[in-house]
Structure formats: structure tokens, C-alpha cells
Amino acid sequence: MSMKWWTGSLFKRSAIIMLSASIMLTSGCSLLPKESEEEVLPSIAPPQIAKKPEYEVTTTTLLSTVQVVGKLISMQEETLFFTLGEKHLKELNVKVGDKIEKGKVIGVLDVDLMQRDLRNERLAFKREENAMKDTLRQKDEMDPIEFEEKMIAFEEKKQKISDLAEEINKATLVAPFSGTVVTLKVKKGDMIKAYDPIIVIADTSKLTAAAKLSKEDFAKIAVGMPISVEINNAGKFTGTVKTMPIVSDDQNNGGNGGGGGGNPNGQPEQERPEDFMLVEIKDMPKNLNRGTPLSITVITKRKENVIVIPPSTLRTLGPRTYVQVVDSEGKREVDVEIGQQTPTQIEIVAGLKPGQKVVGR
16 A cells, blocks of 8 residues: 555656646746847849830821921012111101001101292292392303303202202101001100111912022922911911022022021011912911911922831941841841831831831930
8 A cells, every 4th residue: 555655646646747847848938038030031033134125117297397387478578667767756657456558657757947948949949049049041141151151050059959859758658559567666756767667468368378488498499399378376277489599699598487697777678478488278278467476397309108217126237237127037137228217117128018017215
């Protein structure tokens, strides 16, 4: 009995010891510092090489063009001025936008003093006429030289009156034709200089599209070439080049509607229709205004069924011009002969056929 008790007691003691050891181990683990979790790094994919673009060789109608900026001008237009200067503008009978008839008095200078002098000269000349009558009656009794001198003096006084009257007539400015006042550069009371621009009159029923050309554009364009015109707020129209500008050796032929040149008096040269390239427009609308901006595209060359490729596909190496052609067999280099070029297309004269594919850069 004592042996049985001892064995059972030993078993209980062993179980208690093992349980205590297990608790201590578990508690000891919780007291240790917590290990950091291992960072998971994302996988890095290797960079992919971008595929170069491929373009199909096509055919098209290839156009070479020249684009210029212009405006609507009148075919009958004139800048008016006084040829008598250093006088105040006494009368001004028009304003911008007025429609005036031929012969209408536009303005008058203050020539009251000149008119007074003319009256006095004419009164004095009446006495000269009476004296000349006596001279003519005494002609046979006078020395021929003395008679000739009196005749010369009489004619000089007569001419002086005629010249003064002509100067006074210059003080009145009249409209040379019926039209519209499009520009007025003075106001009543201004001091006027001879030949300074005063007013611009235009027949607005005779408008045409026009543009000034640079020397480079002038060399490319000819009368009869087809054109397209885009007029502000009016639309697009077609037509042809009607006339080319007249260019002199000393003319600064400005470009794209800008002014150019000048005269010795410091005044800008007045624009004339012959300074512009004029175009004839089909079905141009009515009621357009002089000076309306527009753009003109002149078609200088036209070719049908042209084989073309984009400029980005053409390659050069020294004197060699070639493209990379891609097909079922891969890429290969093909030498080509090019022709006409535009900003978006290049003509291929030899080396390619429609339907092939070429590689861009």
C-alpha cells in the first residue's frame, strides 16, 4: 500500500512540474522583444522598349501652296490732299462713313487775306488797262523798245493776278468721284501742310481681295493659279489670281498685307491696287466692308495619284535617302527617290508601292 501511494504521488508531482515549466516557457516568450516582420518588396518589371510607329504608304493629290494674309480693297480709291499749305482748315463738310457725290466740296482753307489781295490787284489792274489803251494809241509815236517793255510789264501784272487766283482755287478740295469717306485725318481749324493726306475716298461697290507679296512668294505665284480665300465672318470661297503687283527696282515690296516704303516728305506711301496681288473670287457676297481681313491660299502645283509617306519615316545617311520597310519577313532598308514635299507629306518617285508599311522614328 505504501508503494502504491508513493508511485501515485510521484506521478502527480511530475505533472505539476511539467505544467509549471510550460507556463514559465510561455511567459518567458512573451517577455522577449517582438521581432519585426520581413518587408515584402514589390517585383520590378523590366522596362519595355516602345514600338516605333508604322505607317502605310498611300496615294493622294499633292498640293504645293503659298499662304498670304490680305484684305478687301477698293479698285477705285484715292487719297486727297491740298496743294496749298500753311493755311488753317476753315471748312470741313464730311465725316468718316459719309457717301459723297463727285464734285462735292470736302473742305476749304482760310484764304481770306489772299482773296483781299486779289481784289486789290484786280482794282489796280483796271488802271493798268486804261494806261495800256493810251499806250496802244501812241504806239506809232513810241520807241519800239519802250513799247515792248510796257507790254511786258502789263503782261506780268496780268499773270500775277491769274497766278493768285489759281492759288486761291487750290484752297478748295472737291471729290473726284462718287464714293465713301473711309479715312479722315484732319479736323476743322487744323493747320494744313501742302500734300499731307487729308482724306481717303473709296468706291466700296468695287471691292476685291488683295494681298501684298514677299519676294519669295512673288517668285512662286503666277496669274491664273487657283486660290481659296477665307474672309473673316463671311466664309470660304474659290477663285484665281487675277493680277500680280507691279514691282520696281527701288520698291520695298513688303509682305502679307503690311505697308512698305515711304516718300521723301516722311509720309507713308499711299496704297494702290497695283501694289497688291489681286484675286477674282467666285460668288463673293455683297455688303462686305473695305479693309476686312482675309487669308489667301494659292495652289502653285497640283499632282494626282502621288505616292506619299509621312516626313517622320524618311531617313538620310550622307547622300543616301532611305526608309525602313516592315513586312512578314521583318524590317529592311529600302532606298527611295523623293520629289515634291509639304509639311505633312513627302512624294516618293521611286522605291515604294502603295500598301507597303514604313517605320517612323
